[in-house]
Amino acid sequence: MDTENSGKTPNLSADEEHDINKHQPPRAAVLHEIIRQQGDQELERSIAALFWSALAAGLTMGLSLMGMGLLTSRLPSEETFKVITSFGYCAGFLAVILARQQLFTENTLTAVLPIMSKPTVKNVGRLLRLWGVVLVGNLVGTLLVAYVMLHLPIFDTPTDEAFLEIGRKVMENDASQMFAKGIVSGWMIATMVWMIPSMESAKMWIIILITYLMALGDFTHIVVGSAEVSYLVFAGELSWHDFWMIFAGPTLAGNIIGGSCIFALISHAQIRSDTNYPPKKTNG
Template sequence: MSDETTRKLPQTEATPDEAKAIPADDLDERMPSKAATVHELLRREGERELSREVFALFWSALAGGITMSLSLVARGIISANLPEIELGHLIEAAGYTFGFIFAIAAGQQLFTENTVTPVVPVLREPSRAHIWQLLRLWGTVLVGNIIGCAIAAAVFVWMPIFTPEVDEKLLEISLHLMEKTPTAMFTGGIVSGWLIAIMVWAIYGLEASKLTLIFLATYLIAIGDFPHVVVGAIEVVYLLLLGQTTPGAAIGTFLIPVTLGNIVGGTAIFALVAHLEVRADEED
């Protein structure tokens, strides 16, 4: 048989164990579906994240928390300079996307992204070691993000950076978040976690449209008024430093419900369902 004929023969689909050794460029040809290809790419990235040192994760997460403050800043500046028009909130919401775009483009750690990527290898091989690595990563990144948010919020409060009009809008945006009940925080957090999970999955499937996908997912979170644990942490710490809320409300009304909601939306709903889809492909 000639070499040309051999090259034309269809390649057999790879098993999960075989997929680990396939170069990324060849996955599309060897995996049973596009979803399986994305799943394998996420698994590889998740394994890398799970094996990273705690301090590397922490500093990246802290930088991510600071960068995410751009979401609040951009919204405040746009709102302060926007004339009173009926659909002004749709324009203001575009500012919400700034923090996500810069943090993700810079490769900084965000807690809600990690409700998908490192979960995939845990679902593939749910060993005690994998589960421990996942919990370590979640705890490190969440703490790093919140400390970064606190640093940014302290700068906004204690340094004369913005005009009085912008400061007023920052306070208005932050107060609006804390008007929600814990139940609304939890259910809205499910939606925002789910949207971020879809975004992460879609980016791995269509890398060329990364910027557009980040904008669309986070813009929808903004106009839907769905709370996000990292962006919301900046707003809540901002209120705490101004004496506009209490530590009990910050933790009980915001932090716990939104964190759980983001985990449920990103992990329990999206990552698990997507994993089951891929497993079904492999069994077929």
């Protein structure tokens, strides 16, 4: 007797069986393999291709600062309106991810799974190469867009002041808070990356949901935050020392731990645990 199918609904046609299988969500192992293959492809890209894509992503992430600033300057200053202004934060992530540009915090999961699957010195070197190039490209892009937004006559005075207030809000955190909030942010981005392959048709809503919650929670993100905080530096309100030591360093460490050391490691351990058990045999 087939014990696995003993509870199965009787009298299903072949077409009905096919419909049932089609509507089953993909197993975690399938999501793992999709993301692992994507990461392997990214690790194979040339330095030039990675850098230009990362630079474009850094520039595009300026849309998050722009979106929040424009909404903030056009709404009353009460804290309750943050539920609306936080939607501006989603703009940069939507544009970067849908355009398939290189975002560092995506690669804390995507590019890490191939290394966890095959932990060789060569693969670790490939990961560090990708991380280094993408991080530099992202930061150059965000610093450039922050400088342009401040120094070119693009926005009105209330919007310029809103940009400054956004940066000041980030810098209310000390280094330990930057680190802790960065862990949550890295974990949330990794969760988003893991969810997207199983629900491609809802990709836009997944991105909006995750990044909107990040904005509401004031969680720190190395790429968006570098645009927000460098705006203060270029305006003369903050030193580069504070930019790197209070914001960038702790936030970067937190993002990596949240995305790689927590989410990616646990997700990979789950898949390894599943594959340690051979499939059950059924009696004919």
